[in-house]
Amino acid sequence: MAHKPTTQAPGIKGWIEYRLPIFSFIDNSVGTKYPCPRNLNYWWNFGAIAGLCLMMQILSGLFLAMHYTPEATMAFDSVEHIMRDVNYGWLLRYAHAVGASMFFVVVYIHIFRGLYYGSYKAPRELLWWLGIVILLLMMATAFMGYVLPWGQMSFWGATVITNLFSAIPGVGESVVHWLWGGFAVDNPTLNRFYAIHFLLPFVIVGVVILHIWALHQHGSNNPLGIDVKTPQDTVPFHPYYTIKDCFGFGVFLFIFSIFVFFAPNSLGDPDNYVVANSMVTPAHIVPEWYFLPFYAILRSMPDIGIPFTGVVFVSSKLAGVIGMFGSIIIFFFLPWIDGSRVRSATFRPVYKIMFWLFLADCILLGYVGSQPPAGTMLVVGRIGLAYYFVHFVALWFVSRHEKTLPLPESISKSVLASGGHH
Amino acid sequence: MEKNMSSRRLRFLAMTVIGFAFVSSAELALADDNPTATAPAPAAAPAAAAATAASAPSEQKPLRKVEWTFDGIFGTVDKQSAQRGFQVYKEVCSACHSLNRIAFRNLQDIGFTEAEVRALAASYQINDGPNDQGDMFQRPGKPSDYFVPPAPNEQAARAAHGGAYPPDLSLIIKAREDGPNYVYSLLTGFTTPPQGVTLADNQYYNPYFPGQKLAMPPPLSDGQVTYADGTPATVDQMARDVVTFLQWAAEPEMEARKQMGIKVLIYLAIFSVFLYIAKRNIWRKLH
Numbered sequence: 076m077a078h079k080p081t082t083q084a085p086g087i088k089g090w091i092e093y094r095l096p097i098f099s100f101i102d103n104s105v106g107t108k109y110p111c112p113r114n115l116n117y118w119w120n121f122g123a124i125a126g127l128c129l130m131m132q133i134l135s136g137l138f139l140a141m142h143y144t145p146e147a148t149m150a151f152d153s154v155e156h157i158m159r160d161v162n163y164g165w166l167l168r169y170a171h172a173v174g175a176s177m178f179f180v181v182v183y184i185h186i187f188r189g190l191y192y193g194s195y196k197a198p199r200e201l202l203w204w205l206g207i208v209i210l211l212l213m214m215a216t217a218f219m220g221y222v223l224p225w226g227q228m229s230f231w232g233a234t235v236i237t238n239l240f241s242a243i244p245g246v247g248e249s250v251v252h253w254l255w256g257g258f259a260v261d262n263p264t265l266n267r268f269y270a271i272h273f274l275l276p277f278v279i280v281g282v283v284i285l286h287i288w289a290l291h292q293h294g295s296n297n298p299l300g301i302d303v304k305t306p307q308d309t310v311p312f313h314p315y316y317t318i319k320d321c322f323g324f325g326v327f328l329f330i331f332s333i334f335v336f337f338a339p340n341s342l343g344d345p346d347n348y349v350v351a352n353s354m355v356t357p358a359h360i361v362p363e364w365y366f367l368p369f370y371a372i373l374r375s376m377p378d379i380g381i382p383f384t385g386v387v388f389v390s391s392k393l394a395g396v397i398g399m400f401g402s403i404i405i406f407f408f409l410p411w412i413d414g415s416r417v418r419s420a421t422f423r424p425v426y427k428i429m430f431w432l433f434l435a436d437c438i439l440l441g442y443v444g445s446q447p448p449a450g451t452m453l454v455v456g457r458i459g460l461a462y463y464f465v466h467f468v469a470l471w472f473v474s475r476h477e478k479t480l481p482l483p484e485s486i487s488k489s490v491l492a493s494g495g496h497h
Numbered sequence: 498m499e500k501n502m503s504s505r506r507l508r509f510l511a512m513t514v515i516g517f518a519f520v521s522s523a524e525l526a527l528a529d530d531n532p533t534a535t536a537p538a539p540a541a542a543p544a545a546a547a548a549t550a551a552s553a554p555s556e557q558k559p560l561r562k563v564e565w566t567f568d569g570i571f572g573t574v575d576k577q578s579a580q581r582g583f584q585v586y587k588e589v590c591s592a593c594h595s596l597n598r599i600a601f602r603n604l605q606d607i608g609f610t611e612a613e614v615r616a617l618a619a620s621y622q623i624n625d626g627p628n629d630q631g632d633m634f635q636r637p638g639k640p641s642d643y644f645v646p647p648a649p650n651e652q653a654a655r656a657a658h659g660g661a662y663p664p665d666l667s668l669i670i671k672a673r674e675d676g677p678n679y680v681y682s683l684l685t686g687f688t689t690p691p692q693g694v695t696l697a698d699n700q701y702y703n704p705y706f707p708g709q710k711l712a713m714p715p716p717l718s719d720g721q722v723t724y725a726d727g728t729p730a731t732v733d734q735m736a737r738d739v740v741t742f743l744q745w746a747a748e749p750e751m752e753a754r755k756q757m758g759i760k761v762l763i764y765l766a767i768f769s770v771f772l773y774i775a776k777r778n779i780w781r782k783l784h
Binding site (some may be wrong): 113155158159165166169310314315318319321322325326328329332333335336337339340345346348349358 | 570598603664667668671672673674676707747749750754755757758759761762765766768769772773775776779780783
């Protein structure tokens with residue numbers, strides 16, 4: 076791309092290409108000139124599907140925004156107006172609400188694929204970092220989006236989560252009032268959440284572009300976790316992965332549609348069909364499912380101090396907030412915590428077990444997050460929370476001492492040895 | 498969350514297809530909002546609990562399950578039943594409960610003719626105005642008007658019901674866990690309180706209600722309405738009919754949604770098969 080073309084190819088395409096090399100740009104990015112490892116399995120579909128989700132969320136959200144009213148006394152009514160009076164408004168809203176859940180399903184699969192195959196390792200650390208930034212932005216976007224219908228769970232979810240910032244020593248309360256734009260979650264809060272909810276997806280698009288840029292620098296990792304060595308190890312992105320991604324889109328949209336058309340409210344809380352009421356607290360405030368593991372970490376943290384003396388250095392509230400943010404921030408350090416030179420868990424027998432235990436722990440925490448934090452659940456939550464962080468400590472040691480299995484010589488040799496099966 | 502058994506089965510199928518544990522964990526988390534919830538949090542007015550508490554404390558009895566015509570992917574609203582249910586709402590429920598999100602014109606969805614809707618609307622007096630003299634005035638309803646609430650505002654409603662606020666019913670089916678069966682169970686489930694449970698004045702006992710004590714008296718009794726189509730108006734029948742009506746009121750788009758969904762799924766299934774064949778063909782050339 077750095078070199079200037081000297082001749083103009085014939086035709087309109089040539090005319091445009093000579094002035095704006097967009098066709099070669101596309102071809103270099105997702106076309107015949109972008110070589111990919113030939114052995115990518117279906118878990119590698121989820122990056123493209125996540126991109127599809129983002130586009131669908133932006134489009135459905137744009138049309139919802141044309142009918143939605145971000146005002147505390149009218150927001151709930153405007154959502155019902157969309158559901159009842161706007162042509163196919165129910166489809167827009169259900170696609171957007173289910174779409175948020177689907178986006179998280181897809182991104183979580185994408186992340187765990189990266190964890191299993193060691194995609195975060197050199198030279199892809201910045202690619203990994205950008206992915207974490209995208210996740211954080213998605214969480215902020217989803218949280219604020221959930222507030223917009225102004226149902227009971229919108230209101231109380233917003234109250235609980237914004238109150239987390241009151242744990243900041245000294246200035247916490249002021250920060251919370253600043254976030255609210257008042258002394259409680261109210262119309263100013265709704266207004267700013269709407270504005271930010273509209274903005275952040277485009278910030279995500281920007282970071283996604285960086286994410287893809289970083290991806291293209293060294294190309295995709297692959298199930299063997301070994302580097303591409305010769306052109307025989309690769310196939311061009313188009314047509315091989317364009318068609319594979321399209322097939323993935325088909326299957327994904329099928330599952331997506333099952334939820335949108337037949338169980339659109341199955342992933343939401345019934346309480347959010349009750350209009351927000353600051354005078355009535357719901358019996359049980361729970362976030363959307365995709366936040367439950369983090370919610371469990373938040374609530375499972377004990378006071379941190381000297382046992383049996385009553386001396387508390389860090390209150391459980393502040394510890395919970397630190398733990399919750401820490402559970403994501405720690406992923407920034409993962410490329411260095413994990414010292415193994417082998418990427419793929421296929422060749423790391425101990426890490427493979429650790430991977431599945433960690434996944435199970437996240438699911439356990441998700442379940443705990445849905446339950447009231449009392450009795451057995453509190454104990455289970457604390458064990459789950461402890462294991463979450465112990466995993467990373469253990470990984471530091473295991474990755475430096477684990478006896479890994481012999482790696483294949485090359486991707487192409489491995490593919491041919493297994494009969495070229497994909 | 499769950500609307501009914503078949504959508505639960507459907508979702509289970511979908512999740513098996515995904516094979517992805519996060520959804521299952523979420524399902525676990527959400528399937529039952531809360532079997533061991535602590536007592537409802539303190540509400541501003543104690544009686545408000547009757548109108549607002551949605552999550553179920555542990556003692557809440559498992560709901561009675563009915564096979565609804567609107568269950569499942571081919572489910573439809575039984576229009577005869579919905580019309581009878583409208584009659585029950587109009588003659589019984591509407592004394593206390595509003596239905597603010599439904600306009601008279603919407604009733605054509607469940608099979609009322611335009612003339613019937615016009616006549617029904619005209620039987621209500623609607624507050625309108627101000628006119629060009631600046632005065633509010635009353636006029637007969639038009640099909641585009643919305644149902645007239647029984648009380649002009651929340652305070653008036655509370656004053657009329659000993660402090661309790663009867664909730665609007667437009668979304669009640671979606672606003673409760675397993676809404677259709679919940680409303681059915683509530684309407685048919687009033688009993689005398691067990692030993693040791695004392696009720697305050699204007700309190701009634703219902704094992705399906707979160708907290709069991711509610712301010713709503715048993716609203717239905719056999720023969721309370723007279724159905725024009727001759728259907729015997731048992732409590733069970735009236736409860737089924739009014740649930741069908743309220744299901745339609747909560748999700749007027751349901752039939753259109755499910756019918757479109759079937760077409761979309763068939764299209765996507767065929768489309769995906771073709772894409773898979775194309776993928777196989779393209780990759781085959783590689784070897």
